[in-house]
Amino acid sequence: MSEQKTIRLVVTRQDGPNENPYKEEFVVPYRKNMNVISAFMEIQRNPVNAEGKKTTPINWESNCLEEVCGACSMIINGRPRQSCTALIDNLEQPIRIEPMNTFPVLRDLIIDRGRMFDALKKVKAWIPIDGSHDLGPGPRQSEEEQQWRYELSKCMTCGVCMEACPNVSGKSSFVGPFAVGQVALMNSHPTGVMRAQERMEALISDGGLQECGNSQNCVRACPKGIPLTKAIGTMNRAATKHMFKKWLNF
Amino acid sequence: MSSQRSFFNRRLHSLLGVIPVGFFLLEHLYTNYLATKGPQEFIKQVEWLWGIPFLPLLEVFFIFLPLLYHGVYGLYIAFQAKNNLERFGTFRNWMFVLQRITGVITLVFVIWHVWETRLQVALHGSTATELTRDFAQIISNNVTFTLYIIAVLSAVFHFCNGMWTFLITWGVTVGQRAQRVSFAIFTFLFVVVSYLGISALVAFSKADFLQHLALK
Ligand code: HEM
Ligand code: SF4
């Protein structure tokens, strides 16, 4: 019988928000069809590092385990992505795992994506309705609009585009590529368009759309394949029109 | 609601990069290109430019101040980025980083270049012929020549890649295909304008350029 196959992971850990990060190596027994999260679960069961020393289990977040909730994003072998769909068989070893430290790190791989929620609130990424009574069927949308909006609607606020964007950092207040996509989504909705100007005003306030520097990393990184650069271009055009209209109407 | 000052600043930065700074770059490199037809052609063009009415005002308001604004705000933008080429070694991310690096090179170069040329004219009241002679002497040195080549390529790259992003910034090229076409156009422009710029430098640096000048 052959030796038990193992996998090696090097995890960047951090004990608390204000602690220094450090690397810890783990060797985990291999099973078929493992992903990064099941490797973490293995460590949770037996929290011993590669040197054989007892350590604390790794802290991480995950929910859906099928790449729709966005909670489990981290940097795996240099790329920000979801750990639930990071299959061990497809990863080069040792697997290097780091938190997405564009965001504040709370502990180990757990980050605070609160700035994304703030961004959504800032750009008013919702459609207000008055009351909970039946408003009847909504307005019809063309097939073309539906296709475009469907793509944009797939965002799960996972933060990967934020990590990928060179203009999102502690030094800037950029709301990030995803927020531009959400304004494009809400502003192209036949009911949402009623508040399009309001969202536009918010989108071009400080830290808004204008912070984009066209590195186009976001569209490469987004796990949902959301056409973020097209959304940015669309909103840039809308912002140009908005600006001139405002000046000329004044 | 917070202010929209940064939107206004960015759009102004973008606009000034093209009008007038970008146009000035093109005009400037074209004028220099005339040196390939001999010093007289170049001097004639310089004298014509010097004859433009209200020239000092134009220089201040259409070149100096816009460039100063674009350059200083550009530095602020450039140093705000967290560059991540090691994670995203994609073509566009390289262009993003190069846009910032060439901006900084251009800024340093422009300060030096203005000191060597425009300010010398202002300080010593040189004639167009004296300016041409002095510059030919400066550029005949191999080190200076190399630095000028790097600087011209940087400025032209920065302008051409900047035109590509400019069209996105203003919402002209929205989709991927439009952006690909605009990339092809500005790559072509980069080649043409770089050719103009470099052939001018080569012409100035040739030994017989000064002799032609001396004969006049
Ligand atoms: C020859 C002089 C220059 C020309 C013709 C020029 C032109 C341009 C153009 C057309 C753009 C595109 C604007 C846009 O994306 O909307 C741009 C962007 C930029 N320029 Fe310049 N520029 C010059 C000098 C400088 C200098 C001296 C700096 C100083 C560091 C600089 C820094 C930048 C930066 C950082 C950007 C990117 C802005 C962004 O992504 O929003 N530029 N430039
Ligand atoms: S746009 Fe894509 S990468 Fe960005 S948060 Fe949404 S799903 Fe994640």
Ligand code: FES
């Ligand atoms: S756990 Fe939901 S995306 Fe990975």
